Amino acid sequence: MSKFALLLRLASDRLEAAAERMRKAQQAQQHAQQMLLQLDGFIADYQQRMLSQGQAGMSVLQWQDFRLFMQKLDDAREQQQQEVERSAQRFLVEKQAWLLERRKLKSYEVLQKREEKRAALSQKRREQKTLDEFSARLKKPG
Numbered sequence: 001m002s003k004f005a006l007l008l009r010l011a012s013d014r015l016e017a018a019a020e021r022m023r024k025a026q027q028a029q030q031h032a033q034q035m036l037l038q039l040d041g042f043i044a045d046y047q048q049r050m051l052s053q054g055q056a057g058m059s060v061l062q063w064q065d066f067r068l069f070m071q072k073l074d075d076a077r078e079q080q081q082q083e084v085e086r087s088a089q090r091f092l093v094e095k096q097a098w099l100l101e102r103r104k105l106k107s108y109e110v111l112q113k114r115e116e117k118r119a120a121l122s123q124k125r126r127e128q129k130t131l132d133e134f135s136a137r138l139k140k141p142g
Contacts, residue, residue, distance in 0.1 A: 004112040018101040023093040029087040036080045043073050097099040 002008075050066050058066075 001064070002112055002115065004108055004115060007108050008105070008112060011101065011108050014104050015098070015101040018094070018098040022091070022098045025091040025094040029084070029091045031082065032087040034082045036077070036084050039073070039077050039080055040097065042125065043070075046073065 046069070049072075053062075
């Protein structure tokens, strides 16, 4: 077993965990964006209904209720926009963490390959030395 096997396994586990966190952050970002789009659609529909109703005539009380509800919708939209921005930032943080873990794994893989090449070269040298010694013994008169 390579002396890098444990490091590779741990790095691989960390990479998988980082990938899962990144995937969840991306899903949260997409969900937040969908919610914002739905809210925008609701606001547009409500504004259109109120415009139509306003053209037909509405009381001051209805107009006040409309304005109050629109303010609540605007506040909700602002909060959702902030959530979209937070979730996008969280996704970027998780993506950077995943990239870092991937670089670490790749580094360990490179180190392992170098170690394997060194070990193979060392083994080849030992075998050559053994063959040379054996050949030298055969050539000695004896």
